[in-house]
Amino acid sequence: MDRINDIFETLRENSKQGIIEVKEAKENGMNIVGTYCVYTPWEVIAAANAIPATLCSTSEATISEAEKHLPRNLCPLIKSSYGFGITDKCPYFSFSDLIVGETTCDGKKKMYEYLERIKPMHVMQLPQSNNRKEDLEMWKREVVYLKERLEKEFDIEITTEKLREQIKLRNEERKALKGFYELGKLVPPPIYGEEIQLVLNHAKFHFDKKSVSGQLREITEVIKEEYDQGQRRVESNRPRILITGCPIGGAVEKIIKIIEEENGVVVCYENCSGIKEQKQLIDENKDPIDAISEKYLDVGCSAMSPNDHRIEFLSELIDEYKVDGVIDVILQACHTYNVETFRMKEFVKGEKNVHYMSIETDYSQSDIGQLKTRISAFIEML
Numbered sequence: 001m002d003r004i005n006d007i008f009e010t011l012r013e014n015s016k017q018g019i020i021e022v023k024e025a026k027e028n029g030m031n032i033v034g035t036y037c038v039y040t041p042w043e044v045i046a047a048a049n050a051i052p053a054t055l056c057s058t059s060e061a062t063i064s065e066a067e068k069h070l071p072r073n074l075c076p077l078i079k080s081s082y083g084f085g086i087t088d089k090c091p092y093f094s095f096s097d098l099i100v101g102e103t104t105c106d107g108k109k110k111m112y113e114y115l116e117r118i119k120p121m122h123v124m125q126l127p128q129s130n131n132r133k134e135d136l137e138m139w140k141r142e143v144v145y146l147k148e149r150l151e152k153e154f155d156i157e158i159t160t161e162k163l164r165e166q167i168k169l170r171n172e173e174r175k176a177l178k179g180f181y182e183l184g185k186l187v188p189p190p191i192y193g194e195e196i197q198l199v200l201n202h203a204k205f206h207f208d209k210k211s212v213s214g215q216l217r218e219i220t221e222v223i224k225e226e227y228d229q230g231q232r233r234v235e236s237n238r239p240r241i242l243i244t245g246c247p248i249g250g251a252v253e254k255i256i257k258i259i260e261e262e263n264g265v266v267v268c269y270e271n272c273s274g275i276k277e278q279k280q281l282i283d284e285n286k287d288p289i290d291a292i293s294e295k296y297l298d299v300g301c302s303a304m305s306p307n308d309h310r311i312e313f314l315s316e317l318i319d320e321y322k323v324d325g326v327i328d329v330i331l332q333a334c335h336t337y338n339v340e341t342f343r344m345k346e347f348v349k350g351e352k353n354v355h356y357m358s359i360e361t362d363y364s365q366s367d368i369g370q371l372k373t374r375i376s377a378f379i380e381m382l
Contacts, residue, residue, distance in 0.1 A: 018205030034096035056090035058250025060363035163288035176216035193266020239382035302336035
């Protein structure tokens with residue numbers, strides 16, 4: 001068990017290593033491309049010999065500055081993203097040569113108009129649905145437009161060979177992440193949800209993907225070995241919770257903490273900061289642009305209408321992870337996810353016969369008491 005504790009302690013100590021990696025890469029002449037969303041095709045950016053870096057967007061620290069330009073009744077993720085841009089408090093934003101956004105919501109796409117005053121922007125126009133041939137054709141054009149913008153911006157040719165190389169590299173990371181995620185299927189789970197999130201953040205903010213894949217496999221192997229030898233870090237009577245909804249990270253991790261303080265355990269994150277992006281590999285046998293377009297458009301986001309992919313994937317996860325309760329986390333003023341809670345509740349409770357609750361929150365700590373009361377009651381019911 002000490003081996004596992006040592007792993008997580010090392011990850012906590014190295015949480016800022018990603019900033020050092022990007023700084024050194026920038027000093028060595030590498031280009032940095034800031035990204036916000038899992039719809040942004042990582043492989044195309046990496047094939048341009050650039051580093052795709054996830055930008056800061058999950059803290060209330062810069063929201064007051066953002067509200068000087070943006071409405072107060074706007075999603076905290078959008079305000080935080082913009083606030084970090086205008087205050088220059090996000091190192092990844094500072095180092096970025098280009099920012100890539102996507103039109104997952106009206107608030108984001110209008111915010112990008114202001115962000116473009118600070119940094120060069122490339123906005124990918126996302127289709128409204130992902131179940132028609134025309135949707136894929138439109139998204140493929142957007143992927144090509146991004147490729148052409150990167151080639152022009154960085155004076156580089158993105159070849160088919162480079163794309164195939166990056167597809168293979170990122171697929172290996174997805175396989176390693178999937179192997180790590182599936183530890184949550186064990187009963188009882190071998191680690192806590194907070195520790196899962198710690199590993200996910202490590203993978204997201206470290207940029208040598210070959211090294212990250214190796215580290216993920218090593219972490220998974222150590223945890224499996226300890227578990228097979230009878231080590232149990234999580235009590236078997238803890239209700240198993242799946243989190244769905246808006247991205248989890250930064251201040252919203254308060255929900256994970258409360259769940260596990262109240263004797264639950266998070267075994268799976270369905271949301272886009274969790275397993276959603278890793279569920280499908282890019283087909284290495286197809287034309288790279290076709291394969292990249294197909295994989296990224298398949299994400300089950302509430303921006304899509306209808307969003308059947310989310311329901312289908314949620315159904316699989318509830319069964320595979322033996323889930324006792326689903327908590328749907330909604331950021332305030334995220335209208336698409338908020339509207340979808342009715343359908344999620346109908347499906348989870350009606351078709352899957354699993355307990356469900358939705359939580360609307362922001363990045364502040366002001367609702368901690370209320371959240372603790374509600375989550376405690378929910379887990380007690382389970």
